[in-house]
Amino acid sequence: MTQPTDIRRDRDRPLLLDLYSCAGGASRGYDWAGFDVEGVDIRPRPNYPFAFRQGDALTVLAELIDSGEIRRYAMAHASPPCQKGCALTVGTNTSRGWGGRHVDLVAPTRELLKASGLPYVIEQPNGKAIIRKDLSLCGEMFGLNVLRHRNFELGGWTAPRPAHPRHRGRVRGWRHGKFYDGPYVAAYGAGGGKATVPEMQQAMGIDWTDVREELTEAIPPAFTEWIGRAFLAEAASGQMAA
Numbered sequence: 469m470t471q472p473t474d475i476r477r478d479r480d481r482p483l484l485l486d487l488y489s490c491a492g493g494a495s496r497g498y499d500w501a502g503f504d505v506e507g508v509d510i511r512p513r514p515n516y517p518f519a520f521r522q523g524d525a526l527t528v529l530a531e532l533i534d535s536g537e538i539r540r541y542a543m544a545h546a547s548p549p550c551q552k553g554c555a556l557t558v559g560t561n562t563s564r565g566w567g568g569r570h571v572d573l574v575a576p577t578r579e580l581l582k583a584s585g586l587p588y589v590i591e592q593p594n595g596k597a598i599i600r601k602d603l604s605l606c607g608e609m610f611g612l613n614v615l616r617h618r619n620f621e622l623g624g625w626t627a628p629r630p631a632h633p634r635h636r637g638r639v640r641g642w643r644h645g646k647f648y649d650g651p652y653v654a655a656y657g658a659g660g661g662k663a664t665v666p667e668m669q670q671a672m673g674i675d676w677t678d679v680r681e682e683l684t685e686a687i688p689p690a691f692t693e694w695i696g697r698a699f700l701a702e703a704a705s706g707q708m709a710a
């Protein structure tokens with residue numbers, strides 16, 4: 469099996485496996501929460517700021533389970549590509565996207581995560597109910613200038629939901645021939661008044677990549693910081709399901 473590019477870590481911090489890590493929006497939040505993080509992505513991600521393993525997430529996870537190496541980790545997070553059921557791309561998807569054919573990676577990822585015995589998090593955008601919505605987060609919960617609603621299935625543990633304040637206005641951009649101004653930027657796609665790269669970086673709190681595709685794929689680190697802190701609090705309280 470390929471080894472992570474950098475295996476230096478702080479032995480006092482629990483280790484988190486971030487599958488489908490991209491450039492590490494989710495990973496960064498877990499880092500802020502107090503985890504060491506290792507990422508796995510099928511594409512090279514030179515901007516990823518932690519230990520990184522390039523490979524197919526399902527293959528890497530299966531190998532970690534088979535070898536027993538999975539016991540090094542305290543938790544796993546997975547953000548499988550969402551083309552199959554994603555509301556953001558429904559109607560616009562073609563088979564030419566970076567994800568290629570519409571393969572459902574959520575179900576096999578969940579199956580392997582369950583087999584791993586680790587508490588886990590699966591993240592997906594709003595869309596078809598392909599994951600359980602144990603937790604739903606919005607950028608406004610963290611005072612961000614991006615909404616980025618995301619759902620999370622939590623395996624083997626629970627997390628509280630922060631208060632969801634009323635949105636302060638609209639997402640800026642052109643829709644159906646009309647321009648709407650607003651406090652939030654659209655951190656997906658390009659054109660039509662959507663966010664520039666610096667706007668996406670500022671709105672999501674991501675300053676280590678300026679690659680547009682990596683920013684449009686990322687979740688704001690504030691989301692996983694909340695999740696990571698909730699996990700560590702539940703683990704410390706001894707309430708974690710066996």
Ligand SMILES: C[S@@+](CC[C@H](N)C(=O)[O-])C[C@H]1O[C@@H](n2cnc3c(N)ncnc32)[C@H](O)[C@@H]1O
Pocket residue numbers: 487488489490491492493494495508509510511523524525526547548549550682685686687688
């Ligand atoms: C939605 S993005 C993840 C975003 C990430 N959670 C973040 O916050 O920055 C999905 C990622 O899955 C990767 N990917 C697609 N198929 C994969 C596979 N079979 N194994 C590993 N990574 C894969 C893509 O390259 C992409 O970076």
